[in-house]
Amino acid sequence: MEPGPLGASGPAEPGPRVRGGCGAAPAAPAASLAVAAVLPAGGSGERMGVPTPKQFCPVLERPLISYTLQALERVCWIKDIVVSVTRENMEAMKGIIQKYQHKRISLVEAGVTRHRSIFNGLKALAEDQPDSKLSKPEVVIIHDAVRPFVEEDILLKVATAAKEHGAAGAIRPLVSTVISPSADGCLDHSLERARHRASEMPQAFLYDVIYAAYQQCSDYDLEFGTECLQLALKYCHVKAKLVEGSPDLWKVTYKRDLYAAESIIKERISQHICIVMDTKEDEEHVGHHLEEMLKNELNHVTVTSGPLGHAGRDLQQIILEQCYSFVCVNVMTSAFEETQKLLNMLKESHLSVLYPVVVISVHFLDYKSVHFDHKMENLMQIRELAKEVKERNILLCGLLIYYPQDEQKLQDSLRQGATIIATLIKERNSAFIGQLLVA
Ligand SMILES: Nc1ccn([C@@H]2O[C@H](COP(=O)(O)OP(=O)(O)OP(=O)(O)O)[C@@H](O)[C@H]2O)c(=O)n1
Numbered sequence: 001m002e003p004g005p006l007g008a009s010g011p012a013e014p015g016p017r018v019r020g021g022c023g024a025a026p027a028a029p030a031a032s033l034a035v036a037a038v039l040p041a042g043g044s045g046e047r048m049g050v051p052t053p054k055q056f057c058p059v060l061e062r063p064l065i066s067y068t069l070q071a072l073e074r075v076c077w078i079k080d081i082v083v084s085v086t087r088e089n090m091e092a093m094k095g096i097i098q099k100y101q102h103k104r105i106s107l108v109e110a111g112v113t114r115h116r117s118i119f120n121g122l123k124a125l126a127e128d129q130p131d132s133k134l135s136k137p138e139v140v141i142i143h144d145a146v147r148p149f150v151e152e153d154i155l156l157k158v159a160t161a162a163k164e165h166g167a168a169g170a171i172r173p174l175v176s177t178v179i180s181p182s183a184d185g186c187l188d189h190s191l192e193r194a195r196h197r198a199s200e201m202p203q204a205f206l207y208d209v210i211y212a213a214y215q216q217c218s219d220y221d222l223e224f225g226t227e228c229l230q231l232a233l234k235y236c237h238v239k240a241k242l243v244e245g246s247p248d249l250w251k252v253t254y255k256r257d258l259y260a261a262e263s264i265i266k267e268r269i270s271q272h273i274c275i276v277m278d279t280k281e282d283e284e285h286v287g288h289h290l291e292e293m294l295k296n297e298l299n300h301v302t303v304t305s306g307p308l309g310h311a312g313r314d315l316q317q318i319i320l321e322q323c324y325s326f327v328c329v330n331v332m333t334s335a336f337e338e339t340q341k342l343l344n345m346l347k348e349s350h351l352s353v354l355y356p357v358v359v360i361s362v363h364f365l366d367y368k369s370v371h372f373d374h375k376m377e378n379l380m381q382i383r384e385l386a387k388e389v390k391e392r393n394i395l396l397c398g399l400l401i402y403y404p405q406d407e408q409k410l411q412d413s414l415r416q417g418a419t420i421i422a423t424l425i426k427e428r429n430s431a432f433i434g435q436l437l438v439a
């Protein structure tokens, strides 16, 4: 069967990004260079050992492939992204594109091997495709759907090198030495590790080079080959330029890789915290003491603070800059007015479409002025509030900090509170949704 593009494409409105917008970091290649990408996503993920193909496995409740698409679509000079998906997963893939608002995506049917899936993607970009909205690119980037952390700078490096050399690919130093066993299971010889490299993705090619290579290659290549750069060398005599890649380019293969991917994402989205206070800036404000302690807990984390509406910089701006962690410090009021206002703004912003947003509503318990039972009665509303916003991927939990008159005891409570806040932000554990923790 000649697979054609099946024509799914995301809505125009872009979702939030972890870093930068389209083309925010490195300069785009010459405007005249037409670049497209092909993502093979038709594997079954046998080595992962779970029934769901790994590209559809959830990471922070979002399928892994959505992170890879996000990484590619934020690069505005990549005009089209063709994804090869098996027929049985086609509807699921369309659902992912719709739900996470991915753009510039076309779907083609995958083949039974990775090389065949890539070839199907390349065919969809060929000149002679009837009714196709795709056009033949000068350079095509090939990237595995299960390598979610590809950055714009490496995409730019391989695309630029492909334009000059015909082919280019990312490499990494070998972690282990490669050895060759003999038929009897003994060591035949070992390779000198320093002279070899691991071939990773992304790779890029002049479209005409890689398409010609796939057209000429043998069934054996299509069945057992694992290296596109090798096809370009063998069939088109093009020697690929090798480009040093980052450690995060590794391919999600085993179950533990999903945990590693989740940790990396959690770390990235916890780098900026916004503290919203319910009073104007005041050095003696208990919220500021809490902020100082939080900064001690979370090294290298940017903390922005201020009252809602004019939080030093406008909260809308902080949301636009993709801050996914909010601490709402309520000193003046005993209930959730301020937290509710913040939640409303977050709901309107659609910030939580791609990543879970953590909101910690902080309250203080001063036995002298408020009765414990009364305070608790008010605060138990958090359960209902949390339930409502959970549907929007906002993880709300509460923290009640004991506010004694004794200065030393107050410092201890604040320190404990800061530790709890830091843990909730770093872990993003949904078990704490709607819980009221006490420091
Ligand atoms: N017939 C296939 C086989 C693989 N792939 C894709 O090629 C990429 C890299 O392949 P690999 O890690 O080997 O994926 P799987 O084949 O799914 O994994 P396994 O070998 O463990 O079964 C993945 O995005 C995978 O979905 C594909 O598009 N079509």
Ligand SMILES: O=C(CO)[C@H](O)[C@H](O)COP(=O)(O)O
Binding pocket: 114, 144, 199, 200, 201, 226, 227, 228, 251
């Ligand atoms: O790294 C790569 C290219 O060099 C490929 O991702 C890798 O070769 C895919 O192979 P497999 O499907 O056997 O895991």
